[in-house]
Amino acid sequence: MKISSVRAYLLSYPFDAPIHLRFHGGERTILKRDAMFIRVETDNGLVGYAPGPGSERARQIVDTAIAPFLINRTLADPDALRVQFMQGPGTDADVAKTYCSVEIALYDIAGKAQGLPVSEFIGGRVRDRIRLYASAGMYLPPEACAAEAAAIANLGFTAYKLRTALGAERDLDTVRQLRVTLGPDFDLMVDAHTWWRLGESNYSLDTIEQLAGEMSAYDIAWLEEPLPPEDHSGYLRLKEKDLVPLAAGEHEPxxxxxxxxxxxxxVDYVQMDVCLQGGYAMGRRLFSEVARSGLRFAFHSSGTALEVVAAAHLGVCWPQMVVEWLEYPCYSSPDRAGMYPFPLAAEILNEPLEVDRGQLTVP
Structure with missing residues (x-):
């Protein structure tokens, strides 16, 4: 079968009114959420789908570099096509990353051609379910964050990630109130990537170490990106203090x-947005390294349900002791708690994802 069409569609959901997220020393305003929907078709009528970076630059790369390369090529082995592409247009790093997003659609078609789900085609699943951590908590005051987390827990989730940067005392109070509200057996992840993005209000290293030590009393699952991502030696020094588990990776270039x-x-947990940072091939290589190093992996995911399920198909090819977690963005609706409305995140799929007791059943 030959590839006959490669299309990238930019999707956008503008908010009814700007969303203002206030944090220590600043404010972030969000006007809309964007996503990319990739569709690849072959001459025998098979269609594959993939998520991609929600940017005009990425769409231009698909239209001008990736589609011309793929159209009229035989799709028998996605790995072979990737090797050829990386020797040509893929020598550019941005082009290579975008290709690895499109490649997910190629695996989708290759699986369909053999009557197999993607997971069986990219290694073979060893389980059917993967643990989710509900992701919301956008710089909310302690009481509001605890209320949101309780509402999300009532949906059946057993883990919750919050973004916090309200100042050290309020950050700690937020974690304390979450633990009181959710009880001792609920997993809490603290995303601290704003701590080093506040300019003159950045948290000092002493403050970060003190907060990490104080948060350890509330048994958090991990502290995510408390330091600039390139400071690997700083992460190692902080990890050696054995205060709390550390997580990082979503900003690795x-x-x-x-x-x-x-x-x-x-770090203790390596994170990667597999759909945006290198695709299935790089994910598989990194998982092997994670396993050899005795670490754990946790997917980062901040987009649509298509991104979640695409990552899940790779995750279930590895045991939970290696690939432990998958991020599940919780968007709000009139009858559902979450960070903000983004309805097309779910509407991108014909059928909703099957989530039960904090785990995703992978179709």
Missing amino acids: GEESFLDLIRTQA
């Missing part, structure tokens, strides 16, 4: 930096 993060064992 490429495979070499991921490998340094893993091989130096600078």
